[in-house]
Amino acid sequence: MTSKAPAALAVALALAAGGVVPATAQAPIRIGASLSLTGTYAKLGKNQHEGYQLCEKDLNAKGGLLGRKVQFVVYDDQSLPATAVRLYEKLITEDKVDGVMGPYSSPVTEASVNVTEKYKKVMVAPLAATTSIFKKGRKYIFMVISPAEVYLEGLVDMAVKRGLKTVAVINEDTLFSKAAAAGAVEIAKKKGLQIVFAEAYPKGNTDFSALLTKLKAANPDVVAAATYFDDAVALTRQMKELNVNPKMFGVTVGGDLPEFYDTLKQNAEYIYGATQWEHTLPYPGNPEYFEAYKKDFGHEPSYHSTAGYAGCLIYAEAVKRANSLDADKVREQLLKLEMRTPFGDYKVEADGFQVAHKMVTFQWQREKKVTVWPDELAQGKPLFPTPPWTSR
Amino acid sequence: MLAQVIVSGILAGSLYALVALGLGLIFGVMRVINIAHGPLLMLGAYTTYFLTTRLDMNPFLTVPVAMAALFVVGVLLQRGLVDRVVDAPELSSLLLTFGISIALVNLAQLAFTSDLRAVEYITGSWLVGGLAFSKSRVIAFLFAAGVTALSFLLLKFTRLGKAIRATSQSREVAMVCGVDVGRIHMLTFGLGAALAAAGGALLAVIVAIQPEMGGVWTFKSFLVIVLGGAGNYPGALVGGLLLGLVEQLASLFLTTQLSEVVAYVLLVLVLLVRPSGLLGGRQT
Numbered sequence: 322m323t324s325k326a327p328a329a330l331a332v333a334l335a336l337a338a339g340g341v342v343p344a345t346a347q348a349p350i351r352i353g354a355s356l357s358l359t360g361t362y363a364k365l366g367k368n369q370h371e372g373y374q375l376c377e378k379d380l381n382a383k384g385g386l387l388g389r390k391v392q393f394v395v396y397d398d399q400s401l402p403a404t405a406v407r408l409y410e411k412l413i414t415e416d417k418v419d420g421v422m423g424p425y426s427s428p429v430t431e432a433s434v435n436v437t438e439k440y441k442k443v444m445v446a447p448l449a450a451t452t453s454i455f456k457k458g459r460k461y462i463f464m465v466i467s468p469a470e471v472y473l474e475g476l477v478d479m480a481v482k483r484g485l486k487t488v489a490v491i492n493e494d495t496l497f498s499k500a501a502a503a504g505a506v507e508i509a510k511k512k513g514l515q516i517v518f519a520e521a522y523p524k525g526n527t528d529f530s531a532l533l534t535k536l537k538a539a540n541p542d543v544v545a546a547a548t549y550f551d552d553a554v555a556l557t558r559q560m561k562e563l564n565v566n567p568k569m570f571g572v573t574v575g576g577d578l579p580e581f582y583d584t585l586k587q588n589a590e591y592i593y594g595a596t597q598w599e600h601t602l603p604y605p606g607n608p609e610y611f612e613a614y615k616k617d618f619g620h621e622p623s624y625h626s627t628a629g630y631a632g633c634l635i636y637a638e639a640v641k642r643a644n645s646l647d648a649d650k651v652r653e654q655l656l657k658l659e660m661r662t663p664f665g666d667y668k669v670e671a672d673g674f675q676v677a678h679k680m681v682t683f684q685w686q687r688e689k690k691v692t693v694w695p696d697e698l699a700q701g702k703p704l705f706p707t708p709p710w711t712s713r
Numbered sequence: 714m715l716a717q718v719i720v721s722g723i724l725a726g727s728l729y730a731l732v733a734l735g736l737g738l739i740f741g742v743m744r745v746i747n748i749a750h751g752p753l754l755m756l757g758a759y760t761t762y763f764l765t766t767r768l769d770m771n772p773f774l775t776v777p778v779a780m781a782a783l784f785v786v787g788v789l790l791q792r793g794l795v796d797r798v799v800d801a802p803e804l805s806s807l808l809l810t811f812g813i814s815i816a817l818v819n820l821a822q823l824a825f826t827s828d829l830r831a832v833e834y835i836t837g838s839w840l841v842g843g844l845a846f847s848k849s850r851v852i853a854f855l856f857a858a859g860v861t862a863l864s865f866l867l868l869k870f871t872r873l874g875k876a877i878r879a880t881s882q883s884r885e886v887a888m889v890c891g892v893d894v895g896r897i898h899m900l901t902f903g904l905g906a907a908l909a910a911a912g913g914a915l916l917a918v919i920v921a922i923q924p925e926m927g928g929v930w931t932f933k934s935f936l937v938i939v940l941g942g943a944g945n946y947p948g949a950l951v952g953g954l955l956l957g958l959v960e961q962l963a964s965l966f967l968t969t970q971l972s973e974v975v976a977y978v979l980l981v982l983v984l985l986v987r988p989s990g991l992l993g994g995r996q997t
Contacts (some may be wrong), residue, residue, distance in 0.1 A: 360925065363827035520969060521970055528725055529969075531960075531961045563847075586833055
């Protein structure tokens with residue numbers, strides 16, 4: 322079927338990467354993961370995969386883990402939760418991997434975690450940002466990135482400080498985007514903004530004309546869109562076509578990728594995005610990580626890459642401290658652990674929910690992402706307000 | 714607001730009509746439901762992408778090139794594979810074209826990777842009397858209308874067109890009258906693929922290009938030809954515009970989430986009330 326070829330490639334890659342390191346006497350520690358290497362989330366899933374690959378390389382360069390080499394076993398779930406469930410089942414029962422790492426995206430994690438919980442496997446889930454996943458009494462799942470609910474906090478906060486009054490919230494109708502939109506609505510209400518328009522659209526939607534026509538009629542000061550990549554691009558293009566001119570327009574995922582600017586060119590200017598990580602942030606090891614990644618993969622890492630890298634480091638650190646691969650011992654360490662990686666801070670509550678990591682908001686300014694929020698991490702001031710499309 | 718949404722619906726509908734016409738032609742002549750229609754559209758979009766980025770061609774000038782290229786692909790597919798199942802039970806042709814579809818999508822993933830590509834050509838819109846006409850979509854509309862009109866002229870007035878229609882009405886009688894039915898099958902499949910490619914080439918400037926972009930177009934085209942009447946060529950036009958309008962109006966009056974639901978409920982209603990489509994089934 323469709324997943325075979327990329328999966329075989331991934332395994333071959335993993336083997337090739339492992340081959341560089343001097344072999345140790347014992348069999349390697351095999352860590353399984355299902356990733357979205359094709360399909361809707363392919364772009365982001367691949368970055369996460371590269372984060373895992375770099376982590377594997379770095380761990381092995383330092384002598385591996387518990388004296389054994391580390392080797393990733395990766396399959397492609399085509400961005401489909403049901404496929405990921407099957408793949409984790411296979412990784413755990415057929416391949417008998419020693420540990421697992423999380424897949425890409427909240428919906429895929431939400432589906433897969435049922436398998437890992439069933440077999441009592443610790444899963445550090447670096448790219449699951451939906452709070453509810455961690456609030457269902459699960460024992461072995463750990464969060465790395467900030468929750469979906471705070472993605473648009475920076476946008477809303479800046480809007481309030483600039484005296485804006487009304488906001489429209491739109492989102493893809495999937496787990497992560499819904500949570501990000503709900504979080505934005507809640508924060509906006511709390512800060513005294515009025516929600517003048519709110520609507521969801523189905524995954525894979527390409528034509529936003531009717532939605533944007535309605536939104537335009539509501540005339541919001543701020544448009545907060547909980548998106549992935551395709552819809553963020555399509556929304557921006559159609560906002561220009563329909564001449565929709567909010568004073569601020571922000572997106573969630575996808576807006577931080579270099580491809581976002583490459584695709585939209587100057588139309589991406591002034592757009593706000595939220596990101597979990599930037600290579601310019603002052604975290605330990607961040608610059609070295611950034612250079613090594615560029616060297617290995619020929620392009621810059623996104624936050625998905627870095628979250629994957631950091632998640633893998635966090636899991637490895639917990640294994641090291643537990644001096645064991647036993648799920649309960651590793652879990653105990655993961656609950657106690659406080660760690661700074663190139664991705665920022667890690668610390669979780671008793672249910673595995675992330676509480677230490679910080680989100681930043683940036684704006685596209687002259688082909689560059691400039692961090693504009695929060696103030697203590699900001700590199701520059703936001704260009705405000707966003708000029709109408711007709712006068713750019 | 715209503716007028717704006719109707720404009721958007723007609724612009725979207727013209728593309729549906731163009732692409733569905735290709736699917737309808739193939740079904741009319743061969744009774745084959747080509748599941749690979751969407752993936753052929755995807756190949757058309759990639760043709761445009763590579764011609765514009767590598768050879769700096771104007772994306773709209775790539776439309777005939779993409780059509781010609783996919784015409785050849787269509788002819789080869791028909792000669793090599795589809796021809797073998799034309800007389801087989803319909804399930805065989807469904808399975809075969811489903812297989813071709815999976816193969817094309819995966820080959821595209823290997824060859825082009827699943828990175829999202831986009832052709833950034835003209836963005837923005839013309840404002841006429843308070844209505845926004847998206848530039849890229851209006852030009853796509855004009856091309857779609859042109860290609861659709863040419864296809865109708867071809868079907869109506871040329872010898873080839875008459876032979877195609879004759880074959881679709883009754884293969885045996887066409888054969889008796891001296892029509893080379895095998896050749897007509899081949900050319901029709903090529904033409905169908907070319908129409909899908911035209912749709913893909915036009916979509917290239919509107920949406921992001923990726924190997925799986927075609928799937929939804931197979932289903933939408935199918936919906937359109939069932940709405941309009943399978944095997945009835947003007948029906949594709951009516952069905953396409955209707956689908957475009959229904960989707961947009963449902964987004965406006967209900968929500969965007971419900972627009973697809975409404976489109977498929979419409980399909981069920983049409984099948985219940987007028988099983989042969991709004992304009993009736995194949996012309997006899």
